[in-house]
Amino acid sequence: xxxxxxxxxxxxxxxxxxxxxxxxxxxxxxxxxxxxxxxxxxxxxxxxxxxxxxxxxxxxxxxxxxxxxxxxxxxxxxxxxxxxxxxxxxxxxxxxxxxxxxxxxxxxxxxxxxxxxxxxxxxxxxxxxxxxxxxxxxxxxxxxxxxxxxxxxxxxxxxxxxxxxxxxxxxxxxxxxxxxxxxxxxxxxxxxxxxxxxxxxxxxxxxxxxxxxxxxxxxxxxxxxxxxxxxxxxxxxxxxxxxxxxxxxxxxxxxxxxxxxxxxxxxxxxxxxxxxxxxxxxxxxxxxxxxxxxxxxxxxxxxxxxxxxxxxxxxxxxxxxxxxxxxxxxxxxxxxxxxxxxxxxxxxxxxxxxxx
Numbered sequence: 001x002x003x004x005x006x007x008x009x010x011x012x013x014x015x016x017x018x019x020x021x022x023x024x025x026x027x028x029x030x031x032x033x034x035x036x037x038x039x040x041x042x043x044x045x046x047x048x049x050x051x052x053x054x055x056x057x058x059x060x061x062x063x064x065x066x067x068x069x070x071x072x073x074x075x076x077x078x079x080x081x082x083x084x085x086x087x088x089x090x091x092x093x094x095x096x097x098x099x100x101x102x103x104x105x106x107x108x109x110x111x112x113x114x115x116x117x118x119x120x121x122x123x124x125x126x127x128x129x130x131x132x133x134x135x136x137x138x139x140x141x142x143x144x145x146x147x148x149x150x151x152x153x154x155x156x157x158x159x160x161x162x163x164x165x166x167x168x169x170x171x172x173x174x175x176x177x178x179x180x181x182x183x184x185x186x187x188x189x190x191x192x193x194x195x196x197x198x199x200x201x202x203x204x205x206x207x208x209x210x211x212x213x214x215x216x217x218x219x220x221x222x223x224x225x226x227x228x229x230x231x232x233x234x235x236x237x238x239x240x241x242x243x244x245x246x247x248x249x250x251x252x253x254x255x256x257x258x259x260x261x262x263x264x265x266x267x268x269x270x271x272x273x274x275x276x277x278x279x280x281x282x283x284x285x286x287x288x289x290x291x292x293x294x295x296x297x298x299x300x301x302x303x304x305x306x307x308x309x310x311x312x313x314x315x316x317x318x319x320x321x322x323x324x325x326x327x328x329x330x331x332x333x334x335x336x337x338x339x340x341x342x343x344x345x346x347x348x349x350x351x352x353x354x355x356x
Contacts, residue, residue: 001029002064003237006054006100007073008042009035011182012115012226016073019230021045032064035074054096060103067107069237072100072114075152078145079187086147093151094158101162111169113236116156118176118247118290119149125288129220132291133174133247144190163243171236171244173229176290178248179310180226181317198263205263208272213260215284220253222290225310228303235299249290250303256285258307266311 003020007013017033020026026047033042033049042049052059054074076092097114104112121135139149156172163170185199195203204211229248236244254262257276264274295301305313 001068001237002032002066003029003069003071004032004034004063004067005071005073006034007075008033008049009037009039010073011180011184012178012229013073014041015180015226016071016230016233017042017045017047019227019234021047023234025234034063054099055091057099057102060099063103063107065107067104067109068111070100070104070109070112071233071237072097072112074100075115076148077117078148079189081188081191082193083191084144089148089151093148093155097155098158101158101168104168105162105166109168111171111237112159112162113171113173113233114155114159115173115175116152117149118174118288119145120153121174122286122288125286129253129287130289130291131247133245133294169242171239171241171246173232173236173246173248174290175229175248176222176224176288178226178229179223179314181314181321183321198259201260201263202267205267205274206269208269208274210275210277211260211264212277212279212282213257214279214282215256216280217257217278218255219285219287220255220289221259221286222249222252222288223254223259223307223310224249224290224303225305225313227313228305231304232295232299232301235301239299241298244294244298246295246299246301247290247292248295249292250306251290251292251296252303252306253287253289254307262308262311266308266315 005013005017008017013033013035017031020029020031025031026045031047033047034052035049036051036053038051039049050062052062074092074096076088081088101112103109118131120137120139121131123138123140124131124135137153140146159168159170159172162168179198185196186193187196188194201211228250232246232248236246260276264276268274292301292303
């Protein structure tokens with residue numbers, strides 16, 4: 001099987017390529033990574049990488065004339081947008097997806113895998129945190145995320161259209177926050193750079209600083225790890241079905257208090273554990289649990305990482321990144337957080353022997 005992965009140079013795409021390599025799929029299948037960034041990171045896996053702008057139709061001439069499966073992880077999202085330029089959502093998420101679909105048709109692709117935000121159903125979670133796959137779309141029309149959500153919704157509709165017209169099998173994955181380790185620990189909120197929330201909390205746990213728990217500490221969130229998401233994608237590459245629509249998650253909620261306590265237990269420095277300060281006067285955190293029943297029944301998906309196992313593996317990924325000089329890839333653009341350098345000897349040495 002020949003597989004093309006668009007968006008491979010991003011964090012999730014990189015983990016997926018690594019997952020395919022580490023689980024032996026690249027031995028029996030040809031995998032081509034495609035992204036917008038200039039990188040040599042995939043040389044480590046002996047996987048061909050092509051730099052390509054999906055908004056430019058002529059650039060698709062760089063790709064093979066035939067392919068079996070396309071995984072589309074490319075996309076413009078608010079977390080990666082400095083300022084507010086909604087045209088970029090149209091260009092990348094709609095025009096780019098249409099160009100990918102036309103490539104699938106011309107290259108006789110058997111199937112396409114596509115990711116969308118759970119922003120199209122997130123509004124339901126305040127009344128009932130359990131989000132099922134087939135909920136009707138409901139999202140706010142008065143935020144700077146609106147056009148982003150609409151662009152992803154329209155892309156899903158285009159994919160369904162190409163399925164009906166040309167028989168291209170389609171598998172849609174609705175994503176909440178996907179947790180992972182990356183040396184990049186900032187994102188954009190309302191167009192302004194900000195530290196990623198869970199990375200800020202982990203930093204405080206490592207430093208032994210007090211951590212505040214805001215709002216209702218019992219509210220739960222589905223904490224899904226990137227490697228479980230990769231498992232789900234991989235199963236969809238080979239499943240004998242024409243289509244599928246899947247929520248990405250674990251199907252289990254972890255309370256805010258347990259999230260904080262877990263970070264302290266896993267990342268905290270012995271003898272210098274963070275104090276938890278309850279702040280019920282502060283705003284509540286989001287709450288949601290993703291219904292993964294279709295993925296379990298149709299893909300035989302089984303989450304491998306509960307919350308604490310996820311944190312321990314993230315800790316290992318941090319350690320591995322440092323010990324290999326930036327993961328052994330792209331060393332010239334290494335950007336290690338100061339805390340990681342300061343604390344690595346303290347919290348990695350014994351913990352890795354006992355936990356990983």
